[in-house]
Amino acid sequence: MPVSPAANVLYGLPHSLYTGIARSYLRTQGIAYLELPPAHADFVDRILPTIKRSIIPVLETPDGEIIQDSLDIIDHFERQGVPYPAYPEGPLQSVLAVILQYYGYQAMLRHAMHYRWSYLEQQESFLRHAFATGSDATRAEAIMARMQSYLPALGINAETVPLIERSFEGLLDILEAHFAQHPYLFGGRPSVADYGLIGPMFAHLGRDPVPSDLMKRRSPNVFRWVERMTAPGLDTPDFPGYGSEFIAEDAIPSTLEPLLKHVAEEIFPELTAKFECMDALIEKLQPEDGQPVASKAHQRHVGQVETTFRGAPITSGVAPYSMYILRRADRVLERASDADRSKVQAYLQRFGLDKALPGERGYSVDRRNHVEVWERR
Structure with a gap:
């Protein structure tokens, strides 16, 4: 049965990690929605041909806008204004x-x-x-x-x-x-x-x-x-x-503060190795602005790195989506005053988190037409 166009429709599943993020946000903000599984006919017949990959969550707004990814769903409603904004001002x-x-x-x-x-x-x-x-x-x-x-x-x-x-x-x-x-x-x-x-x-x-x-x-x-x-x-x-x-x-x-120390111990040196892998890939491929990060829409990893997790050797997939997330922190610092920028950088250095921000690399990662693409500056 077709879904009523009067409701936000969240396509997802109860056990899905990223659906859980979007659902939590919608509930907190009091945004009315109907949740349907990706096996629903509307997802198969209309959503999949648009986003070109089988992935959840996807939100369809009452006016027909399709938003794929929990982060983008959050940012969509943040721009509209919500009771409890999720980005601190400081x-x-x-x-x-x-x-x-x-x-x-x-x-x-x-x-x-x-x-x-x-x-x-x-x-x-x-x-x-x-x-x-x-x-x-x-x-x-x-x-x-x-x-x-x-x-x-x-x-x-x-x-x-x-x-x-x-x-x-x-x-x-x-x-x-x-x-x-x-x-x-x-x-x-x-x-x-x-x-x-x-x-x-x-x-x-x-x-x-x-x-x-x-x-x-x-x-x-x-x-x-x-x-x-x-x-x-x-x-x-x-x-x-x-x-x-x-x-x-x-x-x-x-x-x-113990959480910040814990996070630094968890994400490095792995994150640094992933940034370096993307740097090398950009140098090799010289992609144009807007070029998809991968040859297939469903592909999230563009390579692998040999690194460590808490001292143990691991092989880890490199997802440019990581940079897509972390660029938001770079943009906060770009808007900050010199004094605030110095304060933030000094605080990050206390916990070894300063290298978590991509910084100036000559490229970034964006999402256009529902897939990650290279952004060339």
């Missing part, structure tokens, strides 16, 4: 929020996919039910097999599994202390940092049986934040009188 909070958004969107794929697929035997019935939602058992089987095949490109192997699990437990402990004092990462409402983390922390780690059980037993305040992020509006009865603003004067609470 340059330091804003830059850190983008870096934490990147961590959730990209670096935490390793944790999410490990706990989902390495413990398949313990949670198989749950996952089979999830992947058959809006589909059928045969298609679910094929999708599950494809998802499991991604583990090597995410650096998940026998040597890294203990490190990934210690990393997740450490992250839970850090966030537990923070969310005991603050409802969201930067204060009284979620920022893009919260939306970045909620993807893996809900869809995989807060929903699949094995990691969600660990989260509930080890870090109840973190699980409460997951509930808060997936509820309508600001679900903060446990913080009466806190308010809905970001922490004043662009301040960073001391409880957030």
Whole structure:
């Protein structure tokens, strides 16, 4: 049955990491929407021919605009104006929020996919039910097999599994202390940092049986934040009188500093190696402005790098989408005063996060016609 044109339609799935981000944002902002699975006829007949790849989430607005990607869905509504804007006004909070958004969107794929697929035997019935939602058992089987095949490109192997699990437990402990004092990462409402983390922390780690059980037993305040992020509006009865603003004067609470150290330890040297891989690719190919980053629309990786995760050697896929996210932090600094720019850079250096920003490289990554493209300046 065709969907009514009067509603925002979110095409996604309950167990999808990136759908979870978009859904959380829409619920928080009170934006009415109808969620449908990608097996729905409207997605197959109208959306797929437009975006040219089978990917979720996709939002179709009442006037027929199609927006693919949770980040772009957020930015679409931010431009229109929402009750709880997700980008802090202070340059330091804003830059850190983008870096934490990147961590959730990209670096935490390793944790999410490990706990989902390495413990398949313990949670198989749950996952089979999830992947058959809006589909059928045969298609679910094929999708599950494809998802499991991604583990090597995410650096998940026998040597890294203990490190990934210690990393997740450490992250839970850090966030537990923070969310005991603050409802969201930067204060009284979620920022893009919260939306970045909620993807893996809900869809995989807060929903699949094995990691969600660990989260509930080890870090109840973190699980409460997951509930808060997936509820309508600001679900903060446990913080009466806190308010809905970001922490004043662009301040960073001391409880957030261990998270920044943790993130720096997680993303480097891998992120630096990925930037260098893209630099070499640009030098070799000399692409024109607007040229797709890959020859096929569904292809997200443009190469692989040999690097390390917490000291263990890994092979990791290089997705230009990482630069697409982090360029937002560069743009914050471009708009900042000289004094604010120096303040932010000094703070990032304290935690080893200064190299998380791409900086001037002679190129960037944009999204046009629903695919990532090289942007040449």
